[in-house]
Amino acid sequence: MKKIFIIMVVALPFMASAQTNSIDSAFIKKISDDVLQNGQAYEWLHQLTKNIGGRLAGSPQFAKAIDWGKLTLDKIGADKVYLQECMVPHWVRGKNDKVSITAVNHKSESKPLDALAIGNSLGTTDKGVTAEVFAVNDFDQLEKYKDQIKGKIVFYNYHFIPTNISTFRSYADAGKYRRFGASRAAKYGAVGVIVRSMSESTDNNPHTGSMEYNDSFPKIPAAAIGLQDADNLWKLCQQSTSVKVNITTHGTFLPDERAYNVIAELTGSESPDEIITVGGHLDSWDVNEGAHDDGAGVVHTMEVLRVLKALGYKPKHTIRFVLFANEENGARGADKYAEEAKGRGEKHVFALESDDGGFTPRGFGFNAKPAVWEELNAWKPLFEPYGGSTFTKGGGGTDIEPLKKAFDIPLAGLQPDSQRYFDVHHARSDVFENVNRRELLLGAVNMAALIYLVDKYGL
Amino acid sequence: MKKIFIIMVVALPFMASAQTNSIDSAFIKKISDDVLQNGQAYEWLHQLTKNIGGRLAGSPQFAKAIDWGKLTLDKIGADKVYLQECMVPHWVRGKNDKVSITAVNHKSESKPLDALAIGNSLGTTDKGVTAEVFAVNDFDQLEKYKDQIKGKIVFYNYHFIPTNISTFRSYADAGKYRRFGASRAAKYGAVGVIVRSMSESTDNNPHTGSMEYNDSFPKIPAAAIGLQDADNLWKLCQQSTSVKVNITTHGTFLPDERAYNVIAELTGSESPDEIITVGGHLDSWDVNEGAHDDGAGVVHTMEVLRVLKALGYKPKHTIRFVLFANEENGARGADKYAEEAKGRGEKHVFALESDDGGFTPRGFGFNAKPAVWEELNAWKPLFEPYGGSTFTKGGGGTDIEPLKKAFDIPLAGLQPDSQRYFDVHHARSDVFENVNRRELLLGAVNMAALIYLVDKYGL
Numbered sequence: 001m002k003k004i005f006i007i008m009v010v011a012l013p014f015m016a017s018a019q020t021n022s023i024d025s026a027f028i029k030k031i032s033d034d035v036l037q038n039g040q041a042y043e044w045l046h047q048l049t050k051n052i053g054g055r056l057a058g059s060p061q062f063a064k065a066i067d068w069g070k071l072t073l074d075k076i077g078a079d080k081v082y083l084q085e086c087m088v089p090h091w092v093r094g095k096n097d098k099v100s101i102t103a104v105n106h107k108s109e110s111k112p113l114d115a116l117a118i119g120n121s122l123g124t125t126d127k128g129v130t131a132e133v134f135a136v137n138d139f140d141q142l143e144k145y146k147d148q149i150k151g152k153i154v155f156y157n158y159h160f161i162p163t164n165i166s167t168f169r170s171y172a173d174a175g176k177y178r179r180f181g182a183s184r185a186a187k188y189g190a191v192g193v194i195v196r197s198m199s200e201s202t203d204n205n206p207h208t209g210s211m212e213y214n215d216s217f218p219k220i221p222a223a224a225i226g227l228q229d230a231d232n233l234w235k236l237c238q239q240s241t242s243v244k245v246n247i248t249t250h251g252t253f254l255p256d257e258r259a260y261n262v263i264a265e266l267t268g269s270e271s272p273d274e275i276i277t278v279g280g281h282l283d284s285w286d287v288n289e290g291a292h293d294d295g296a297g298v299v300h301t302m303e304v305l306r307v308l309k310a311l312g313y314k315p316k317h318t319i320r321f322v323l324f325a326n327e328e329n330g331a332r333g334a335d336k337y338a339e340e341a342k343g344r345g346e347k348h349v350f351a352l353e354s355d356d357g358g359f360t361p362r363g364f365g366f367n368a369k370p371a372v373w374e375e376l377n378a379w380k381p382l383f384e385p386y387g388g389s390t391f392t393k394g395g396g397g398t399d400i401e402p403l404k405k406a407f408d409i410p411l412a413g414l415q416p417d418s419q420r421y422f423d424v425h426h427a428r429s430d431v432f433e434n435v436n437r438r439e440l441l442l443g444a445v446n447m448a449a450l451i452y453l454v455d456k457y458g459l
Numbered sequence: 460m461k462k463i464f465i466i467m468v469v470a471l472p473f474m475a476s477a478q479t480n481s482i483d484s485a486f487i488k489k490i491s492d493d494v495l496q497n498g499q500a501y502e503w504l505h506q507l508t509k510n511i512g513g514r515l516a517g518s519p520q521f522a523k524a525i526d527w528g529k530l531t532l533d534k535i536g537a538d539k540v541y542l543q544e545c546m547v548p549h550w551v552r553g554k555n556d557k558v559s560i561t562a563v564n565h566k567s568e569s570k571p572l573d574a575l576a577i578g579n580s581l582g583t584t585d586k587g588v589t590a591e592v593f594a595v596n597d598f599d600q601l602e603k604y605k606d607q608i609k610g611k612i613v614f615y616n617y618h619f620i621p622t623n624i625s626t627f628r629s630y631a632d633a634g635k636y637r638r639f640g641a642s643r644a645a646k647y648g649a650v651g652v653i654v655r656s657m658s659e660s661t662d663n664n665p666h667t668g669s670m671e672y673n674d675s676f677p678k679i680p681a682a683a684i685g686l687q688d689a690d691n692l693w694k695l696c697q698q699s700t701s702v703k704v705n706i707t708t709h710g711t712f713l714p715d716e717r718a719y720n721v722i723a724e725l726t727g728s729e730s731p732d733e734i735i736t737v738g739g740h741l742d743s744w745d746v747n748e749g750a751h752d753d754g755a756g757v758v759h760t761m762e763v764l765r766v767l768k769a770l771g772y773k774p775k776h777t778i779r780f781v782l783f784a785n786e787e788n789g790a791r792g793a794d795k796y797a798e799e800a801k802g803r804g805e806k807h808v809f810a811l812e813s814d815d816g817g818f819t820p821r822g823f824g825f826n827a828k829p830a831v832w833e834e835l836n837a838w839k840p841l842f843e844p845y846g847g848s849t850f851t852k853g854g855g856g857t858d859i860e861p862l863k864k865a866f867d868i869p870l871a872g873l874q875p876d877s878q879r880y881f882d883v884h885h886a887r888s889d890v891f892e893n894v895n896r897r898e899l900l901l902g903a904v905n906m907a908a909l910i911y912l913v914d915k916y917g918l
Contacts, residue, residue, distance in 0.1 A: 033622045042661075163492045165844055165901070202501075202896055360819070360876045362846070384849075385624055387821070387876075417819045417846075417876065419897040437661055438878040442624070 024456075025382055027311075028449045032386055034307050035445045041299040042437040044072060045358070048298060049289035049432040056119075056286040057326035058090025058257035065282050069262035069298070069323045076306050078264035078321065086336035088259040088326040091120055093286055094250025098128065099194060099223050101233060102244045110246070113229040116206040116287060117249035118178055118195065119329050121222040122213075128248030129153065129192045129221055135237035139176075142184060150189030153245050156181050157234045160200045160422070167200070167418040168356070171425075174198045175209075182222040183214035192221045192247045196230040198422060204228040205427040208285055210329040221249045261333045262323040264305060270316040275341070277320045277351040278304055278451055281327035281399055288430040292421065295432075296358030296440060298323050300414065303444035304451055315455045317349060324399040327355065331398055338402030348407040350454045352414070353397025354447060357425075358440040359416035361388040364450065365395020368410035372459050376410075379453050388446030390415065410459050414447055483915075484841055486770075487908045491845055493766050494904045500758040501896040503531060504817070507757060508748035508891040515578075515745040516785035517549025517716035524741050528721035528757070528782045535765050537723035537780065545795035547718040547785040550579055552745055553709025557587065558653060558682050560692060561703045569705070572688040575665040575746060576708035577637055577654065578788050580681040581672075587707030588612065588651045588680055594696035598635075601643060609648030612704050615640050616693045619659045619881070626659070626877040627815070630884075633657045634668075641681040642673035651680045651706045655689040657881060663687040664886040667744055669788040680708045720792045721782040723764060729775040734800075736779045736810040737763055737910055740786035740858055747889040751880065754891075755817030755899060757782050759873065762903035763910055774914045776808060783858040786814065790857055797861030807866040809913045811873070812856025813906060816884075817899040818875035820847040823909065824854020827869035831918050835869075838912050847905030849874065869918050873906055 035041075052068060055061040066083070073081045099115035117123065134152040136142050142154065156177040160170040175198055182193045197207035204226035213219045225233070236243050262282065268274060280297020284290020305321045325333030341348060352364075363383065366376055376391060383389035396404065396411030404411050416439070424430040494500075511527060514520040525542065532540045558574035576582065593611040595601050601613065615636040619629040634657055641652045656666035663685035672678045684692070695702050721741060727733060739756020743749020764780045784792030800807060811823075822842065825835055835850060842848035855863065855870030863870050875898070883889040 032624070036621045162495045165491070165846065167897075200897065360878050387624065390843075419819050419901065420895050423895070436879050436882070438626070438659065442878065 021382070024453065027452060028382055028386070030311055031307050031448045031452065032445045034310055035303060035441050035448070036438070038310065039303055039441045039444065040306060041303040041440050041444050044299040044302055045291060045295050045435060045440065046432055048295050049291045053289050054286045055282065055284050055290060056091065056328065057088040057259060057283045057330060058254070059286065062259060062283055066260050066262055069282055072302060073262065073264040073305070073321065076302060077309055078305060079267045080265040082263055083260035084263055084336060084340065085258060085260055086325055086332050087256040088332045089330045090254040090257045091329055092252060092254060093117055094123055094252060097223060098246070098248040099225060100246045101236070113225050113233070114204055114206055115223040115225050116208040117251045118222040118224055119208050119210045119285065121182065121211055121249065121251045122219045123250035123252055124221045124248055126248070128246045130244060130246040131191050133233070133237055133243045133245045135234055139184060146188040149185060152190055153192040153194060153247060154181070154185040154190045155194045155233060155237065157196045157230055159196065160198065162200060167422050171198055171422060178209050178224065179211050182211060182220050183217045186217035186220045190220060194245065194247065195222065195224045197224045197226055199227060199425070199427070201227060201423040203429070205429055207426040208287060209426045221247045223247055223249055259325045259333070261325050261337055264321040266305070266308065266315050266319045268316055268318040269314045272318050273347050274317045275320055275346055275348045276317050276451060276454060277322055277348065277400060277403065278447065279322035279324055279399055280354045281333070282323040283326050283328050285328055285426050288428050289432055291430050291432045291435050292357035293425055293430055294327065294355045296435065296443065297354035299440070300354040300444045300447055303441070304448045307444070307448050313452065317455050319451060319455065327398050334399040334402050338406045341403070342406045348403055348409050350410055350459055351400040351403045352412045352447060352450060353400045354414040354443060355397045355399070356414060356418065357416050357421045358435045358443055359420060360439040361386070361443045361446045362415050362417050363388050363390030363392065365392045365413045365415050366410060367394060367396045367404060372410050375459060382453070383446060383449060386445050386449065387442060412450065414443055416443055483912065486911060487841055487845070489770055490766050490907045490911070491904045493769055494762060494900050494907070497769065498762055498900045498903065499765060500762040500899050500903050503758040503761055504750060504754050504894060504899065505891055507754050508750045512748050513745040514741065514743050514749060515550065515787065516547035516718060516742045516789060517713070518745065521718060521742055525719050525721055528741055531761060532721065532723040532764070532780065535761060536768055537764060538726045539724040541722055542719035543722055543795060543799065544717060544719055545784055545791050546715040547791050548789045549713040549716045550788055551711060551713060552576055553582055553711060556682060557705070557707040558684060559705050560695070572684050572692070573663055573665055574682040574684050575667040576710045577681040577683055578667050578669045578744065580641065580670055580708065580710045581678045582709035582711055583680045583707055585707070587705045589703060589705040590650050592692070592696055592702045592704045594693055598643060605647040608644060611649055612651040612653060612706060613640070613644040613649045614653045614692060614696065616655045616689055618655065619657065621659060626881050630657055630881060637668050637683065638670050641670060641679050642676045645676035645679045649679060653704065653706065654681065654683045656683045656685055658686060658884070658886070660686060660882040662888070664888055666885040667746060668885045680706045682706055682708055718784045718792070720784050720796055723780040725764070725767065725774050725778045727775055727777040728773045731777050732806055733776045734779055734805055734807045735776050735910060735913060736781055736807065736859060736862065737906065738781035738783055738858055739813045740792070741782040742785050742787050744787055744885050747887050748891055750889050750891045750894050751816035752884055752889055753786065753814045755894065755902065756813035758899070759813040759903045759906055762900070763907045766903070766907050772911065776914050778910060778914065786857050793858040793861050797865040800862070801865045807862055807868050809869055809918055810859040810862045811871045811906060811909060812859045813873040813902060814856045814858070815873060815877065816875050816880045817894045817902055818879060819898040820845070820902045820905045821874050821876050822847050822849030822851065824851045824872045824874050825869060826853060826855045826863060831869050834918060841912070842905060842908060845904050845908065846901060871909065873902055875902055
């Protein structure tokens with residue numbers, strides 16, 4: 001009898017754990033089966049990208065996206081769907097961006113490059129800015145030759161680091177040239193900057209994105225060019241002592257616009273005042289359909305709601321599904337969401353964002369304390385069948401970062417495979433046709449599984 | 460002193476293992492860095508797909524591919540490059556395949572469907588075969604209604620199972636309708652078959668592939684149609700009691716052709732008579748560029764050779780890099796390779812194939828005995844940084860299967876992410892443009908790492 005008792009004491013925790021595990025893996029299988037059979041994410045993405053298209057914050061298209069987001073969440077049937085007002089910047093690109101080069105030492109022919117003004121940059125006159133190009137590889141070279149920059153257009157030909165397996169690391173590294181390159185060059189008297197696109201793509205599409213000026217220096221025009229044009233321009237600068245470029249851009253800020261975060265809720269059955277947030281951002285750049293960035297995150301969020309409802313899951317905590325406004329050039333929606341949550345004295349417990357594309361899922365990045373990290377890692381086997389079991393330290397997303405500051409909660413970001421992301425990111429090629437249906441759906445499967453586990457067990 | 464001795468005894472194995480591990484991880488990092496910076500796989504794939512294109516065994520294009528393969532391997536600089544003769548079947552599609560439907564109970568209009576004759580199928584007369592359609596979901600329905608099949612064209616509308624995470628499982632399940640559907644229907648008097656393509660793609664491309672006739676029954680024509688056409692035809696068959704279809708195909712076998720496996724070798728420094736094989740197949744279907752199937756495997760194989768040479772790696776074993784002939788409709792190259800190896804009394808130790816596409820790598824499937832499986836699993840952490848650490852039981856490839864039979868050696872197959880594979884597999888869309896450069900290169904990184912470990916430690 002005693003022996004049996006000992007066996008039971010030893011075995012019970014394992015049995016409980018095995019049982020829990022099998023209930024959880026069965027429920028996650030249900031999630032997966034339902035999403036892969038009945039998922040609507042792909043069809044919703046088609047609506048968002050093809051009926052609305054590019055939707056930069058403040059634009060009429062963004063207003064349409066808000067209406068569409070609310071209507072769609074209403075149809076899925078949350079307990080509440082509502083709008084949260086916030087003012088957003090309204091940058092407009094204006095007429096066609098233009099960058100053309102003339103190699104003075106060669107034939108004096110003007111050759112157009114495929115260029116996009118960098119978001120938030122201010123335009124030139126209609127005649128544009130014409131000046132000699134000063135080509136540098138990086139900021140070190142800029143500093144080295146700072147005395148030769150005055151009156152010139154600086155061309156940053158900084159390359160994506162090809163050897164990083166995660167392309168996001170290369171983006172984090174190269175991004176500073178787009179973000180800060182203009183003011184860094186203006187400090188030394190440059191009259192414009194051209195930036196090699198943040199990409200390793202094999203095409204020549206330029207990639208836009210946001211930048212910010214340092215108010216201490218002149219606000220010079222800034223444009224991105226594609227990789228083939230960048231390679232050619234670099235070669236030309238090596239061959240010719242005087243290569244002239246004309247940059248003509250028309251970017252300007254109109255007054256801030258009223259916009260909204262679109263929010264749906266499933267009310268918690270046990271701890272309705274404890275909130276789990278899952279979201280993506282509804283805005284996109286103006287030059288594409290924002291399919292991967294971040295149409296995917298928007299429809300992932302909707303799909304998590306749909307499948308939990310479809311399976312009749314009653315969450316313990318309140319789950320908020322948030323389509324954030326203005327991630328791309330201001331993050332005002334994110335700030336507003338955290339600010340109001342803090343102001344109302346809400347209790348937040350966890351937030352998950354999808355803003356790394358709709359590619360096949362690899363796992364999640366977690367911004368969590370060591371004890372929570374351990375807890376999370378115990379769930380990894382549950383994600384293995386669905387491709388999302390690579391858990392890395394560090395992660396979240398621009399839209400949920402302010403929640404971390406406000407509530408010191410664990411954050412997670414879905415990490416799809418990153419190899420193709422920067423082929424299309426902020427470029428014209430970020431369109432519906434470049435999203436694969438099954439890859440998109442599997443992202444939602446893994447997200448729904450994580451939300452289910454966090455809701456069930458807490459963190 | 461004694462205490463120190465004990466610590467050393469305990470610590471030494473860990474230190475040795477840690478050291479080995481760090482040497483191996485450093486070498487694999489070198490492989491990865493070199494491939495991502497200097498890899499040629501993408502450029503080779505461009506040559507193979509754009510200069511040669513579709514290359515079914517026996518075709519003039521396949522002969523060109525053999526020449527190109529040998530020339531390219533020569534340039535990379537193996538210790539030996541040679542051709543291994545084998546006779547291959549020579550099936551030709553002939554003129555355009557045609558499937559058209561007439562819904563007799565509706566408007567009597569003939570509507571063309573997008574169709575491809577199934578590979579190895581025999582054609583009709585120029586007028587084709589016209590008969591009523593008998594639509595079934597699966598073989599069970601065929602058997603149930605076998606008395607109603609006579610004189611009709613059977614339409615197999617069997618769907619890919621959407622809930623499998625690995626799409627290869629769905630292919631293994633659905634493939635029998637393409638392979639055996641014709642003879643199964645001919646047994647009951649059917650005069651032709653139409654098969655729903657083995658895919659979950661969102662387009663309407665038909666997918667060909669191989670089939671085989673059972674000599675006991677008439678060899679009736681067989682064609683595949685795309686998913687949209689299949690859905691429409693199925694609906695029509697539900698609405699209308701008499702839907703007629705005309706199948707006109709022109710498939711025929713010409714006499715067998717002389718062809719070759721293309722083989723390169725790095726001679727082993729310690730055990731030159733022990734052979735490791737790594738390969739892919741050089742032939743493809745005729746209707747596309749065979750970019751993923753199996754251009755990717757061909758250039759993966761070449762890239763493994765290139766990077767081992769570039770890093771000055773001197774293998775202990777002889778490594779054979781094999782571009783196999785005729786995987787798609789006969790596997791004669793595979794049979795020949797194993798047969799000659801056996802005949803010469805060679806000693807084979809391991810074989811790896813890449814024939815699941817050039818998508819981002821997930822890991823490997825292994826066909827190995829339990830003890831070897833354990834050994835292999837100890838290497839998993841080395842693959843984690845490169846995305847290839849999901850090791851599954853079962854795997855290999857059509858071209859290396861005969862080696863298993865001949866030598867009872869462990870086999871491995873590269874397992875790229877499978878979500879997109881059957882969108883393009885055997886369809887017109889399997890073209891260079893649908894291969895991503897970094898994804899392709901990372902496949903070669905993981906393969907080279909595995910070949911390095913197997914060569915260094917044995918199995």
